[in-house]
Amino acid sequence: MVATVTVSCVSSISRRPVVGVPMAVMRMRPRSLESPWGSLLGVLLEEVLPTLGERATRAARLFRHGAAPQAPLRHARAQTHGKQITCDPMPVKAAATRSNSFGDPIPMGMEKHAGSFVMPGDAVMQVPGEGSMSLGSGLQQCKDVIKVTKAGVLKHQAPRRFWIETRHQRYVPAVDDLVVGTILQTQSDNYTVNIGGPAPAQLPVLEFTGATRRNKPMLKVGDPVYARVTLAHRDIDPMVSCVDESAKSKGLGPLKGGYVFTCSTGTARSLLCAPPCVLLTELGKHCAYDLAVGVNGTIWVSSQSPRDAIAVKMAIEHWDRDGQLDDRGVRSLVKELCQE
Amino acid sequence: DDMEMRPAKIKMGVSKIGGLGKVEGSASWMCGKTIVVAEIKGPEVTSAISAAESRRDIEVAVKAVVKPTVGLITEREHEIEEKIVRYVQGILDFSCPPRTAITTIVQIVSDDGSLLATTLNAVSVALLDAGVPLYACPAAVSLGMEKGGRLLLDPDRSEEQHCEATSTHCFLSEGEEEESSEAAAGSGLFLSSTTGATSISNVLAGVAMAKQASVCVVQQMRDLLSHDYQQ
Numbered sequence: 078m079v080a081t082v083t084v085s086c087v088s089s090i091s092r093r094p095v096v097g098v099p100m101a102v103m104r105m106r107p108r109s110l111e112s113p114w115g116s117l118l119g120v121l122l123e124e125v126l127p128t129l130g131e132r133a134t135r136a137a138r139l140f141r142h143g144a145a146p147q148a149p150l151r152h153a154r155a156q157t158h159g160k161q162i163t164c165d166p167m168p169v170k171a172a173a174t175r176s177n178s179f180g181d182p183i184p185m186g187m188e189k190h191a192g193s194f195v196m197p198g199d200a201v202m203q204v205p206g207e208g209s210m211s212l213g214s215g216l217q218q219c220k221d222v223i224k225v226t227k228a229g230v231l232k233h234q235a236p237r238r239f240w241i242e243t244r245h246q247r248y249v250p251a252v253d254d255l256v257v258g259t260i261l262q263t264q265s266d267n268y269t270v271n272i273g274g275p276a277p278a279q280l281p282v283l284e285f286t287g288a289t290r291r292n293k294p295m296l297k298v299g300d301p302v303y304a305r306v307t308l309a310h311r312d313i314d315p316m317v318s319c320v321d322e323s324a325k326s327k328g329l330g331p332l333k334g335g336y337v338f339t340c341s342t343g344t345a346r347s348l349l350c351a352p353p354c355v356l357l358t359e360l361g362k363h364c365a366y367d368l369a370v371g372v373n374g375t376i377w378v379s380s381q382s383p384r385d386a387i388a389v390k391m392a393i394e395h396w397d398r399d400g401q402l403d404d405r406g407v408r409s410l411v412k413e414l415c416q417e
Numbered sequence: 418d419d420m421e422m423r424p425a426k427i428k429m430g431v432s433k434i435g436g437l438g439k440v441e442g443s444a445s446w447m448c449g450k451t452i453v454v455a456e457i458k459g460p461e462v463t464s465a466i467s468a469a470e471s472r473r474d475i476e477v478a479v480k481a482v483v484k485p486t487v488g489l490i491t492e493r494e495h496e497i498e499e500k501i502v503r504y505v506q507g508i509l510d511f512s513c514p515p516r517t518a519i520t521t522i523v524q525i526v527s528d529d530g531s532l533l534a535t536t537l538n539a540v541s542v543a544l545l546d547a548g549v550p551l552y553a554c555p556a557a558v559s560l561g562m563e564k565g566g567r568l569l570l571d572p573d574r575s576e577e578q579h580c581e582a583t584s585t586h587c588f589l590s591e592g593e594e595e596e597s598s599e600a601a602a603g604s605g606l607f608l609s610s611t612t613g614a615t616s617i618s619n620v621l622a623g624v625a626m627a628k629q630a631s632v633c634v635v636q637q638m639r640d641l642l643s644h645d646y647q648q
Binding site: 194196197198215217226227228229230243244245246247275276277311312 | 512
């Protein structure tokens with residue numbers, strides 16, 4: 078009857094990148110990678126010329142292709158990726174008796190339902206007498222009670238996985254998160270990558286697809302990379318890797334060209350939602366772009382014309398700053414930005 | 418004793434100008450005419466920490482800078498800085514990553530009494546905005562004790578000058594409701610600073626009243642944040 082509480086950092090929204098396939102498309106043409114605009118032009122010429130005049134369709138196709146439901150990342154924790162996680166909060170269940178929606182009896186006044194806003198110090202529930210539960214970010218065990226340490230919305234995924242969803246800027250590294258990082262230092266066998274967490278991450282030089290001792294990727298300080306977190310613990314420096322383990326190439330590796338900017342982690346997660354975000358589909362109707370969203374809030378965008386890339390960047394920044402707009406607001410925002 | 422406090426206006430995320438990444442959490446707390454803006458950055462590994470030999474430490478360093486409205490930083494600001502450091506160290510949760518630094522920068526926009534409480538409240542809301550793991554939700558209440566035994570909450574500068582003692586009490590609000598008893602009246606108090614001389618019974622009565630007032634302060638913070646999150 079010993080309760081085991083495993084504390085694991087859970088990312089609350091699906092971590093599937095939207096950009097999976099467009100990056101793979103670029104990778105299949107290694108010759109054209111000398112100049113970023115040249116490669117994009119090559120791709121566009123080969124694919125868009127037949128459909129000239131349908132720029133928007135191509136962008137939508139790329140986008141849709143990237144957002145098609147892929148096979149769940151099986152090497153990751155099955156619970157998080159097996160189901161399509163949507164951005165809707167859990168429906169609040171009414172507590173019939175003096176127990177919260179999770180079915181555990183707790184003292185009166187401490188009921189916290191999934192989807193409710195909690196502040197640090199709020200007790201969510203008692204540690205259950207038997208069985209185990211998973212606590213994500215923002216929750217801590219304090220003797221017999223699970224307490225909140227960050228202000229946010231409490232989320233719950235059956236059977237017993239809880240976390241606090243926040244909209245902060247500082248990223249807390251968790252294993253198997255896909256992040257966009259920038260190189261801070263190059264050493265003989267490691268790159269130090271800034272992923273926006275409390276400590277910079279280490280990226281071994283050989284952890285790239287097709288890298289050998291003689292064929293190392295030469296990255297400079299400031300280069301963006303799309304990587305996966307392989308080691309994340311509170312007390313040690315995190316480690317990331319650019320090796321694709323599953324059969325489908327997710328597009329991990331250095332990102333050529335393009336423009337990197339940051340937003341809050343909450344915005345990044347809502348951009349990675351399972352039904353593609355309205356903002357991204359609207360932008361796809363006006364411009365063709367490639368996007369890599371990291372759950373750490375760093376975003377890489379690349380487009381044929383710099384004007385489109387900046388329009389995408391400003392759209393996401395406006396969306397981040399102004400909170401959640403409804404569909405009409407998003408459409409008018411995108412139209413206004415793309416017409417300039 | 419009247420429980421009327423000065424109207425406080427709290428705004429979060431004020432320091433977003435200049436792009437994201439420079440400041441992670443920021444808040445401004447306006448208590449009557451006393452306005453304070455606080456900014457938080459961290460927890461992060463700064464160059465000072467990575468260069469230090471003692472990376473064996475498992476503590477989180479807290480650094481505070483308080484800037485007055487006009488003039489250079491004087492002893493008064495250094496005192497407030499020390500109190501902010503103790504305040505933040507007292508409410509950090511142990512799940513905060515060790516060997517990191519949290520930097521607090523506070524700008525006093527205008528000072529009209531109850532400065533320390535306003536500053537500490539602004540720092541709390543900035544910490545909540547930044548997402549630093551906190552043990553509980555803190556609230557600071559400032560109190561003025563008059564010669565006749567009357568207690569004033571949130572005294573402004575003219576009222577403070579008439580008081581024989583002014584104090585600031587900071588409370589941690591736990592989620593559970595405890596029965597209020599004599600022993601529990603002071604529970605949750607983790608920082609207290611009194612200037613002036615007054616009787617002990619006055620001080621204890623002040624602490625009890627401040628505890629009741631801290632509940633209102635926490636409720637204000639909660640309303641603001643939940644409104645922001647559920648938009």
